Amino acid sequence: MSDNYERLIPATVAFDERGTPMSPAFGDVYHPAWGALEQARRVFLHGNSLPRRWQGKDSFTVCETGFGLGNNFLALWQAWRDDPQRCARLHVLSFEAHPFARQDLGRILAGSLPQPEKALASQLVAAWPPLLPGLHRLEFEGGSVTLTLAFGSVARLAKQACAEVDAYFLDGFAPRVNPDMWTRGLFGQLVRMANQGATAATWCCAGEVRRGLRDAGFLVSKAPGFGGKREITVATLRPGMGRGHAARPPREPALVVGGGLAGAGIAQALALRGHEVTLLDPVFAGGLGASHRGHIAAAMTPVISRDDDIRARLSRAGVSRALQRWQGLPGDARPWRCGTIELVPDAREASRCRDALAYLGFPDDWVGWLDAPEASRRAGRALACAGLWFADGQRVQPQALLEALLYHPRIHCKVGRAARLQTDGAGLWRALDAQGKELASAALAVLANAGQAAALLATVPGVPRLPKVEAIYSLAGQVSYYSGGETASLRAVLAGDGYCLPPVDGRSVGGSTYLQDAAVSEVTLQGHLEINKKVAGLLNVVPCRIGQLPGPGDGWAGWRAAVSDRLPVIGPIDDVPGLWLACAYGSRGLSWAALAGDVIAAALDHEPLPLERELLRRISPR
Structure with a gap:
């Protein structure tokens, strides 16, 4: 049960007397009149010593406390593109309580940007998610640039976000009109996510902001301003604070046990990031898609609940991830986004559904109510009752999907049944058959073998007792x-x-x-x-x-x-480094497959995670 639902209120388009975009709700402009991109470069990039600090690194993560129109992100992205010594992967986590609708965002950006950033803005607008609360993961440059948008109040979502941050762009509206963006509690959450040596920059020089940053753990100073601003604030995390550099090297080889949808989703997510993946299952004797051979089609549809509970939020995130991951697949492997009509023949239940839609305030182009004639028109045949319309409902051809996901040069599918799993103490996992012969080995192991996961896990010395897994x-x-x-x-x-x-x-x-x-x-x-x-x-x-x-x-x-709560089991095994679980998908294997892959791969590669901490706790093996 989720008891902290916050309805998302979109931003409205308005301009001040000088034509600068502004928020009527806060009575403040989104950027100074002398230019959004110039502010982004001079305050946020220069104030965080970018691009110098990302040069030569495998990855670099920026967190922004107010996405607004996205100008800071576009300037950052363009600076990354222009830098021949750029980091291999750039990640951005950005909070926004009042996001713009896609058409409004596109209209404002189209008239205010020079050509290089305008081209990037077109990609951003094309990928812009529906206005639903929670986290939305967007990918650009073949996945080398990611944007994780946190739609909702920063006071709540900063506690829910998981990231390893190198630089902060503090860009909320002014403290006098939007104090929630400048609280000591928020700064404490930023420190929780910070890497050692993390920096911060903001145009705001209010004494309370500088003191709040200092009390949270930053060394705070002033830097020369410009454009009418005498000074700006810059800060560096105190020595000895923050996350240390990761002990594991990036993009280690992985062993995935299980050749169905769960294993394929994980293998694809890892392979796309550069991991070599060995996938082990006896079913591969019949081909890459053999676990669903003859399965003509299946459905993938999100769900809603009146209180937007855990299952509804996970379902929404899972279907969204699948759309992002799989719409680029070829031919029959690409799911058909035909929409789903959830019929509601009972009048009392229909009333409850309509009340839930009104309370949740989700956009009509994501979920809406259809009367019987409109439902019949969309279905292509006469229907007797009304129902809910989910635009993201999809028809999937599982065998073709599996074959496409697993046909990747970094994925190596191997016939074999793992009877035991061992680690040699030096960070290498080995899968053995019933006779003790090694079938495959790798630095990381993921058990994605559904009902057999508990038995295989029981062969690993030192694994803590996991009642949830035992109850699969x-x-x-x-x-x-x-x-x-x-x-x-x-x-x-x-x-x-x-x-x-x-x-x-x-x-x-x-x-x-x-x-x-x-x-x-x-x-x-x-x-x-x-x-x-x-x-x-x-x-x-x-x-x-x-x-x-x-x-x-x-x-x-x-x-x-x-398992009994009908949620998947996804996450690391405590106190057993390099061992992960991804199982118990129930009847929603398609909904969880891409999401689980990105949760595990993002954690391994130190990216912002695509799920809130609350959701991660509910699906963890513990």
Whole structure:
């Protein structure tokens, strides 16, 4: 249960008498009249000794306390592009309580920037996320430049962010109108995230700000100002404070156990960052996508809850990550963003859903309410009831997706079943078969083998007892395939009690069944009958009108691994360096796959994490 929901209030477009963008809510301008980019270069870059301080480094992280129109980010990005000695990877974490809508941001930036920054602004606007509270990870330059946007109040989100910061841009509105951006509590959170030698710079010279930085742990001084500002404030973290340099070298080789969606998501995220990845699973004897061979299609859809609980926030983050990661894939591997209609046939439940939408205030182009005629139009067939519309709902072809994710020069798929996992004490993990023969080894190990993770983890000496992992259980289940009939015209995912997907090459998928304590997972007549009833309910027809009852070969069966709270288990094993878990995805393997990969890879490579600390705690193996 999440009890601290904050509705996101977008910024509104306004200008002062000189044409400078301003915030009516705070009565302050976003930048001085003499220029946003000039301020960014002179105050924030020069005040933090950039680009000199990032030169020759593998990565460098900047944290900004007010994104505004993004001018500081654009100036920083352009300076990185212009520097032949730039760091290999530049990461930016930026807080914004009142973000602009995409079209407003694009309109303002288009008329105020010189050509180099204007070209970067076009990329920024194209990648701009929907205005939803929480963290949004954007990637540019093939992933070499990342921007993690924290939408919501800085007082709350600064406590939730995870980053290892080298430089701070303190750029909130003036303390007299926006004091929350300059509190000692906030400065304390900045120190929590700071690396040794971290610096800060701001145009603000108020005595209370300088004292707050000093009390938090910074050595504070003044530097000459310009453009009407006599002085600016610069600061350096006191010696002995902050995070030390990472002991592990960057981009170490990794061993991932498990060749399904969980393992593929992790392998791709690591490989994209330069890690060599060995993926181990006996299923590869049948090919890269063999774990989902014959699985025609599956659905991926976010969920909402009235209080925006943990599951809803994780689901939202997961679907967003999948969109970022997978929309560039070729052909059938690219998920089709067709949208999902979650049908709500009960009038009382419909009222609750509409009340939740009003309370949450999410943008209509992300989730909205459809009456029955509009739902029917979007579905491509007549529907009997209204429902929720999720624009980011997707139809995925799992086998093609797996083949594309794993077809990467740094990913090496190997046939083998790990029976034991050992570490040699020198930082090397070794996977052994039942006879004790080494199958693969690497400096990092990730167990992404679903229901088998607990047993393999138990073979590792020194692993603390993990009741959550020990309680993972497996569920068998099947889907059914339909040709023609009532499903042929579907253009969106239908969900409710069960689901039905738009057809792939003339065949639609309906689902699904859940069988606990099953000895095998197989397609059965009883399963077809159960699914037939669910699909008929969604389509508002009698079961016999769906089409010919699927036969033994007209479906697919597999396993799900889950824990009682239906959240995934993702994170490091305490006190066992280099060992990670990514399992218990339940029926949302697609929703968690890309997100888990980026959570693990970002932590290993010292990037800002794409999830809040509260969410990371809830999915940790502990």
